[in-house]
Amino acid sequence: MGESDWDLVQRARRGDREAFRGLVERYQRKVTSLAIGMLRNPDDALDVTQEAFAKAYQNLARFKGDASFYTWIYRIALNLCIDHQRREGRLPQVSLDPLDDRDDVPRPTIRDESVRGDPVRRAEDAEIRGRMRDAIAELTPEHRAVILLREVEGLSYEEISQTLDVPKGTVMSRLHYARRQLQARLQELL
Amino acid sequence: MHCLDARSKLDAFVDTELPPRELVEVARHVAECVACDASVKQLMALHDAVCDVTEADASGVDLRGVWGGVEAAVDAHDASRQGRQGRQGRMLRRLPGRSAPLWAAGMAMAAGVMLFMGAGGDPPVAPPMIAAGPRMPVIERYVGVSTSIKKDDQTGAMLINLGSGRLSRR
Amino acid sequence: MNFRRFALLVTVLIVTSSVPATSGAADDVTVQVLTLVGKARGRTDPELRRHRSRLRRLAGFRAYRLVSDQQVGCRWRADQSFRLPNDRWLNLRPKRLADGQILMRVRIRDGNEALVDTDVRMNDRGTLVFGMPRDSLMGDGALLIMLNAGFPPEVRR
Numbered sequence: 001m002g003e004s005d006w007d008l009v010q011r012a013r014r015g016d017r018e019a020f021r022g023l024v025e026r027y028q029r030k031v032t033s034l035a036i037g038m039l040r041n042p043d044d045a046l047d048v049t050q051e052a053f054a055k056a057y058q059n060l061a062r063f064k065g066d067a068s069f070y071t072w073i074y075r076i077a078l079n080l081c082i083d084h085q086r087r088e089g090r091l092p093q094v095s096l097d098p099l100d101d102r103d104d105v106p107r108p109t110i111r112d113e114s115v116r117g118d119p120v121r122r123a124e125d126a127e128i129r130g131r132m133r134d135a136i137a138e139l140t141p142e143h144r145a146v147i148l149l150r151e152v153e154g155l156s157y158e159e160i161s162q163t164l165d166v167p168k169g170t171v172m173s174r175l176h177y178a179r180r181q182l183q184a185r186l187q188e189l190l
Numbered sequence: 191m192h193c194l195d196a197r198s199k200l201d202a203f204v205d206t207e208l209p210p211r212e213l214v215e216v217a218r219h220v221a222e223c224v225a226c227d228a229s230v231k232q233l234m235a236l237h238d239a240v241c242d243v244t245e246a247d248a249s250g251v252d253l254r255g256v257w258g259g260v261e262a263a264v265d266a267h268d269a270s271r272q273g274r275q276g277r278q279g280r281m282l283r284r285l286p287g288r289s290a291p292l293w294a295a296g297m298a299m300a301a302g303v304m305l306f307m308g309a310g311g312d313p314p315v316a317p318p319m320i321a322a323g324p325r326m327p328v329i330e331r332y333v334g335v336s337t338s339i340k341k342d343d344q345t346g347a348m349l350i351n352l353g354s355g356r357l358s359r360r
Numbered sequence: 361m362n363f364r365r366f367a368l369l370v371t372v373l374i375v376t377s378s379v380p381a382t383s384g385a386a387d388d389v390t391v392q393v394l395t396l397v398g399k400a401r402g403r404t405d406p407e408l409r410r411h412r413s414r415l416r417r418l419a420g421f422r423a424y425r426l427v428s429d430q431q432v433g434c435r436w437r438a439d440q441s442f443r444l445p446n447d448r449w450l451n452l453r454p455k456r457l458a459d460g461q462i463l464m465r466v467r468i469r470d471g472n473e474a475l476v477d478t479d480v481r482m483n484d485r486g487t488l489v490f491g492m493p494r495d496s497l498m499g500d501g502a503l504l505i506m507l508n509a510g511f512p513p514e515v516r517r
Contacts, residue, residue, distance in 0.1 A: 017264065023256055028256045033248040042251045043404050043422060047413045049256055054263035132243045150205065151240040157207050176201050182236060255409020262410055265485070327482045328461070332469075335493075336478030342417045346483060349418035351491035352468070352475055353502070 005069035013060050021058075022055050027070055030153060031077045038081035039103075039149040040137055048084060051079040071163040074149065078163070082141045128186075135185040143178040150175055191219040198228050251260045266345060387433025387512050389454040389462055393442045394506040395427040411506070418489055421506060427503075433512065445503060446495065447471055454509070455479070461486070462509050468492075485510045 003022070028049055032094035033091075035045035035052075055076050056063075063072060136144060142164075149155045149163060156177075163166045196219040202208050203216045220226045327342055327348045340349040366434045396408065398421030404412050405426045415424055427445060434440050434454050442450040450477075453465040461481035468490065482488060485508065492503040 018262075019263070024257055024260055028253050029248075032251060032253065033244060036247045036251070037244045040247070042247070043412065043421075046251065046253075046256060046259075046409065046415065049414060050259035050263070050410075053256075053260045053290075054267070057260070057264050058243075058267050090274070127242045128239070129246060132239050133247070136243070147240060148244065151237050152244045157202075157205070172201065175205075179201065179233065179236060182240075184233065186239075193502055213468035227470055235446070252406050254406050255412075259413060261392055299409070325461070325483045327480050327481050327486055327488045330458075330463070331479040332476070334474065334478065337476070340418050344417070345414050345487070347414050347418060347487040347489065349489040349491055350476070350478075353493035 006065050009060060009063060009065070009069060012057070020057055023056075023069065027073055028053070030070065030075055034074060034148055034153060035077055035081055037136065037152060038078065038141065038144055039084060040133060042047075044084060048080045051080050055080070056156075065172045067162045071155070071159050074153070075165065078145050083144075085141060110136055112116060126135070132182075135182050136155045138185065139178055139181060143174050143181070146171055146174045147182070191215045193223055193226060195218070196220065196223065197229070200226065200229055200233065204230060204237070264347070388436045389408050389453055389464075390431065390510055390512055391432045391434060391440065391454070391464075391491075392429070392431040392506075392508040393450060393452075394429050394508070395444060396504045396506060397425045397427060399423045399425065399501040399502045400482075410463070414487070415489070415504070415506075419491060420504070423503075444468070444505065448492070452507075462511075465510060466507070468505070482507075482509045483509060 003019075005023065005026075008019045008023050008026075012023065017071045031052055032042075032045050032049045033094075035048040036042055039045050039048065051072055056073055063069070136147065139147065145164060146160060149160045155163065157168050157171050163169065196216050199208060199212065199216050200220075203213065203220070206213070206218060217346075220230055226261070325346050326343075327346075329350075335352050338351045340351070365514060374479055394408075396415075398419050402425070403425040404424045406425050407429070408415075408424045412424060415421065430442050434452070436454055436456055440452045441471070442452070447470070449469045450470070451465075451467040455463045455465060457463070458481050461483055463479060463481050464495050465477070465479050466488075467477045470493075474492075476490070480488060488507045490505040490507075492505065494502055495501065495515075
């Protein structure tokens with residue numbers, strides 16, 4: 001089962017480098033996956049992963065344990081992703097105005113069956129994947145973050161709220177908006 | 191439950207974030223309402239599609255070098271925090287008081303011998319007093335093509351660009 | 361020889377023998393020379409993962425490929441030469457310790473032309489990168505020479 005995150009943090013604070021390495025190896029894949037979702041570039045994502053853990057090490061003394069280690073490291077990584085994108089000048093130009101929540105907005109019908117082995121369907125799936133990537137990339141970093149934390153990392157609303165340091169209500173409204181954006185963006189494919 | 195009511199809760203329903211009583215009410219409504227049922231299916235399909243594309247992008251990423259990069263930053267942080275300046279050379283022991291004149295004469299003789307021996311040759315190299323931590327290289331003398339220099343304060347590394355113009359376009 | 365003179369002689373011998381003339385390690389300095397190609401696109405070789413952040417901040421390329429990795433131990437004032445792509449040579453001479461840093465002469469030659477001749481001081485585990493002049497062989501990339509200098513572990517202790 002292994003040591004708890006908190007025990008590893010305590011040992012790392014006392015100078016046990018192997019304990020900190022344990023934390024890195026425990027969460028590097030999750031953090032990298034999140035960073036890839038935010039940045040879309042694996043090399044940039046690996047850079048952010050390294051920097052996030054380096055920053056976590058420098059600030060171990062400030063980690064109080066009131067939030068879990070992984071929400072803490074996610075927050076560091078997400079802030080680094082946003083900083084990275086600001087530096088690169090790649091923030092998407094998307095309005096933050098919410099979509100109208102009316103009944104007559106066409107509802108997308110995403111195919112939910114998966115087909116294996118058919119090259120034509122695989123090509124179609126590849127196209128859908130590409131369009132999904134583009135659609136996720138067009139979200140603002142704040143909306144992209146909630147989608148990734150919820151859909152990919154499986155965090156609860158409360159955990160997302162702690163990670164992003166925003167109220168739970170904000171998490172819910174951003175999630176709702178982001179989902180509607182993605183559905184609207186992908187509707188022509190389906 | 192009214193459809194408008196249920197629709198406002200479908201995200202939380204799919205995310206299992208509703209309190210138990212509301213969860214049951216919404217579930218009952220979804221079972222009876224074609225539109226809301228379709229919405230739930232679409233939310234779940236969206237979840238699958240987002241996971242699919244993220245996993246595809248993350249699969250095959252080589253994480254082997256991550257700890258190495260983290261460790262380099264950890265080294266730099268520890269070194270600058272501890273303020274390591276290296277080891278001192280060996281110290282001579284404190285001399286007993288009675289023998290001080292004898293030892294003092296011996297030291298003077300030794301210094302004279304060393305000065306004599308050292309006059310014509312290379313100076314002896316003391317055990318290194320090592321500077322560590324993120325300290326920038328220092329150029330003491332430079333002869334060559336015109337160059338530009340870039341510094342990374344975070345890790346104390348320096349780039350000397352021997353070509354003309356910027357190395358890369360960002 | 362009376363006792364006092366004998367004691368003085370012994371004292372001199374003890375004191376002079378206790379001052380080290382040279383380092384006891386087989387090598388005084390270790391130097392690693394990485395030859396890399398920086399590219400605008402593509403993946404970074406796994407061996408260079410730990411350097412990518414730093415290289416990105418310095419050189420700006422997104423991807424780095426390793427051409428060669430050479431590591432040698434050197435004595436003070438001994439020359440070490442490294443062959444570089446396109447008939448270039450890197451010559452290093454660790455001179456001495458200066459202000460806690462390794463003072464090293466670095467020369468890069470392109471055929472008969474000296475591109476650079478510099479004296480540079482580097483920390484233990486310090487890094488210095490040279491960006492080479494562009495040439496058509498590299499396409500949209502650039503050749504980089506990364507020097508990592510340091511003390512052998514037994515000296516660093």
